[in-house]
Amino acid sequence: MLVKLQQLTVPPGQQVLLKDVSWQDFEGILADLGESHNLRIAYENNTLEIVAPLPEHESAKVIIADLLKVLMQKLKIYFLPLGSTTFKNELMQQGIEPDDCFYIKNEAKVRGKKRIVK
Numbered sequence: 001m002l003v004k005l006q007q008l009t010v011p012p013g014q015q016v017l018l019k020d021v022s023w024q025d026f027e028g029i030l031a032d033l034g035e036s037h038n039l040r041i042a043y044e045n046n047t048l049e050i051v052a053p054l055p056e057h058e059s060a061k062v063i064i065a066d067l068l069k070v071l072m073q074k075l076k077i078y079f080l081p082l083g084s085t086t087f088k089n090e091l092m093q094q095g096i097e098p099d100d101c102f103y104i105k106n107e108a109k110v111r112g113k114k115r116i117v118k
Contacts, residue, residue: 006032010039010052021048023090030086030095041086043095053099065100072104080107 010016021029026043033039040051053061065081072079080103088095103110110116 008050010050012052013054015049015051018048018050019046021046023093026095027088030088039097040084040099041095041097043088043093045093057099061099068102072102077104078107079104080110 008016021043026048029048030041033041038052040053042049042051069079069081082101082103084097084099085101086095086097
């Protein structure tokens, strides 16, 4: 029996682990989810982890990100906030979506780029 992504419900604070997920399946799942989803995704060694954060986790995430932004602005540190983006490396068979992320040390190298490909 094949389960479709639309059939899965992940309650806040819970996770789902899917084993034996190919890279192509991982890419397909990301495409199905689209850009605006509230889940956190991690993929490594053919295992896909899907996590639904709790509301209090999201609240803390915003506070920490805002604090970092103010601190970097005060210290005149150039940075590029990317929010929750997807980082993938097919060669390493790994992918992750952080809660929030910033380019600090390498901000100048990625400034203005729509895609960062290694």
